[in-house]
Amino acid sequence: MNDEHDYVLGQDVTKAAESKNRSGSVMLSVRLSADELAAIEAMADASGKTLSQVVREAVRNCLQVAEKAQPVMTISVSGGMTMRTGAPRQAITVGYGVARNPDLAPV
Amino acid sequence: MFGFAELFEMFGSVAELAFSDGFREHLLERATFDKHRVTLAEILQVHQGKPRYFLNEGSTPSASSRSSTEQGRPTEKAQPAESCRAPIVMVGPMDAGRMLTVPLVPAGPYGVWRPVTAFQSNTHHKTRYLEGPSDE
Numbered sequence: 001m002n003d004e005h006d007y008v009l010g011q012d013v014t015k016a017a018e019s020k021n022r023s024g025s026v027m028l029s030v031r032l033s034a035d036e037l038a039a040i041e042a043m044a045d046a047s048g049k050t051l052s053q054v055v056r057e058a059v060r061n062c063l064q065v066a067e068k069a070q071p072v073m074t075i076s077v078s079g080g081m082t083m084r085t086g087a088p089r090q091a092i093t094v095g096y097g098v099a100r101n102p103d104l105a106p107v
Numbered sequence: 108m109f110g111f112a113e114l115f116e117m118f119g120s121v122a123e124l125a126f127s128d129g130f131r132e133h134l135l136e137r138a139t140f141d142k143h144r145v146t147l148a149e150i151l152q153v154h155q156g157k158p159r160y161f162l163n164e165g166s167t168p169s170a171s172s173r174s175s176t177e178q179g180r181p182t183e184k185a186q187p188a189e190s191c192r193a194p195i196v197m198v199g200p201m202d203a204g205r206m207l208t209v210p211l212v213p214a215g216p217y218g219v220w221r222p223v224t225a226f227q228s229n230t231h232h233k234t235r236y237l238e239g240p241s242d243e
Contacts, residue, residue, distance in 0.1 A: 004208060004226050004227075004228075004229045004232070005229070006165050007163055007165050007193070007196050007208060007210055007232075008163070008164035008165045008231075009161035009162075009163070009164065009196055009198070009231065009232060009235045010161055010162035010163065010164035011111065011161065011162045012159060012160070012161055012235075012238075012240060013111045013115075013160050013161065013162055013195065014158075014159045014160045014161075014240065015240075016111060016112065016115045016120065016160075017115060017120050017121050017160035017195055017197075018120060018121065018158070018160065019119070019120040019121055019122035019123075019218060020120075021122045021218070022121075022122060022123070022154065022155060023122065023123055024151075024155055025123065026123065026124050026125065026126055026147070026151055027123055027124070027125035027126070027214065027216075027219055028125075028126050028127070029125065029126070029127040029128070030128070031128070
């Protein structure tokens with residue numbers, strides 16, 4: 001798709017368009033079921049928070065859980081290559097050929 | 108048709124951007140290659156960085172058809188719906204240095220604008236950005 005050619009830049013209106021109050025946040029539209037909306041609304045009422053605050057906290061909690069759930073796997077292969085993935089505090093180290101070569105101790 | 112002063116008086120300056128699932132799907136669909144893919148975070152980087160804003164001269168039907176006629180090209184190519192709507196275009200660099208062009212329409216709430224598409228800036232857009240502020 002080459003729709004960039006359909007946008008011809010006219011007058012520079014930066015002074016008028018640029019906001020001095022850029023919040024750094026965005027407005028994200030999401031579709032919720034009636035039950036999900038009711039649950040969020042009830043939680044907001046109970047905690048005295050806005051819907052946005054409740055949803056943001058839920059997202060943060062969800063991201064933290066996802067990060068903690070990801071294990072680390074470190075694979076050391078004879079020849080010097082070491083690969084690691086995941087969060088360090090969940091480390092599970094698998095050494096391959098480590099017993100024969102002390103230079104390839106698990107990281 | 109009203110002037111840009113009235114436009115920003117009515118809808119506010121670009122304080123915040125609004126995204127939706129539909130827009131993200133649009134970005135995924137229009138990226139032929141992964142390296143061309145534009146993410147929502149990259150659009151936010153442009154907005155939070157040093158963007159410049161321009162009136163979209165392709166936003167009125169007369170401007171679009173005049174442009175095609177002047178260049179002697181056939182005019183049967185339909186303009187994308189979004190190019191007929193977006194009154195302004197945001198252009199600016201991302202953190203990685205790549206430059207993006209993001210046409211915007213008012214989203215409804217005052218000061219909130221919605222991107223209709225986003226793509227890597229072409230030469231025309233980069234040149235206009237680098238020209239610096241005009242004498243308005």
